[in-house]
Amino acid sequence: MKTSMMKTVCSVAALALGWSSPRTSLAQQPAPQAGARLWTIESVGTETATPDVYYLLMKMEYESGLAAEATMQGEKRLGDFLAAVDALKIPDLSYRICNNLITPANGEPATGVVYTRNVVFKLMSSRAGEPLPARDAIIAKLEDLGARYNSHCVTCIGSG
Amino acid sequence: MVFSVREADELYRRALDKAWAAIDARLQQLTASTPGKKPKLLQVSYDPLPGESTIEELPDDPKSSRPQAVEVSVRVIATYTWR
Numbered sequence: 001m002k003t004s005m006m007k008t009v010c011s012v013a014a015l016a017l018g019w020s021s022p023r024t025s026l027a028q029q030p031a032p033q034a035g036a037r038l039w040t041i042e043s044v045g046t047e048t049a050t051p052d053v054y055y056l057l058m059k060m061e062y063e064s065g066l067a068a069e070a071t072m073q074g075e076k077r078l079g080d081f082l083a084a085v086d087a088l089k090i091p092d093l094s095y096r097i098c099n100n101l102i103t104p105a106n107g108e109p110a111t112g113v114v115y116t117r118n119v120v121f122k123l124m125s126s127r128a129g130e131p132l133p134a135r136d137a138i139i140a141k142l143e144d145l146g147a148r149y150n151s152h153c154v155t156c157i158g159s160g
Numbered sequence: 161m162v163f164s165v166r167e168a169d170e171l172y173r174r175a176l177d178k179a180w181a182a183i184d185a186r187l188q189q190l191t192a193s194t195p196g197k198k199p200k201l202l203q204v205s206y207d208p209l210p211g212e213s214t215i216e217e218l219p220d221d222p223k224s225s226r227p228q229a230v231e232v233s234v235r236v237i238a239t240y241t242w243r
Contacts, residue, residue, distance in 0.1 A: 037242070041187060041237075043179040043236050043238075044235045044236075045175040045178030045179030045234055046178070047178070047232050048229050
């Protein structure tokens with residue numbers, strides 16, 4: 001549910017004539033004098049909401065001595081992982097695959113390459129404006145499943 | 161930002177309405193003591209504050225995977241003169 005709050009900072013300052021006092025709180029501000037030519041009012045409006053959409057970024061890596069092998073096996077593992085995700089039949093879940101990286105493996109000297117893909121999961125409440133039910137359980141399921149396929153949650157990007 | 165764009169726009173609009181309501185209220189207070197003179201809006205500057213969750217989470221520096229709320233703020237600076 002949306003909640004709302006307001007933080008208001010009002011201040012008045014003469015820009016051209018008369019006043020030289022810095023912006024202070026509302027209660028301390030005098031009214032603009034007839035001689036003042038310009039005056040400023042500043043305010044901050046704020047709204048808050050409970051998130052109903054979440055993004056979960058997961059990284060899939062596969063390391064091999066050969067780039068072709070790392071790519072092939074990495075894609076296979078990614079496919080297996082996503083098939084397992086689909087089998088969970090989680091409502092309100094969608095995902096997209098992004099990034100395609102081949103980088104030298106860690107180690108001195110480097111002995112291979114790492115093939116990396118990222119998966120961005122999107123969890124969105126089917127009822128607009130309402131919190132996603134069982135959010136923690138769904139995210140935990142994805143994280144657990146990812147661990148079985150050598151994937152891990154990079155970040156669960158916040159809220160909204 | 162993890163709102164839908166529509167949701168974010170709506171939050172921004174509400175935040176903006178609040179900022180202007182506060183300015184209008186303050187304007188009435190300030191001009192009450194100067195009867196016969198009417199203010200004229202000369203310049204407005206909008207200073208959108210970065211949207212952030214109330215747990216101060218950033219996408220590249222997440223502090224929690226379970227954000228509870230997000231916040232949209234806008235600062236309005238209105239400059240007036242007398243008519």
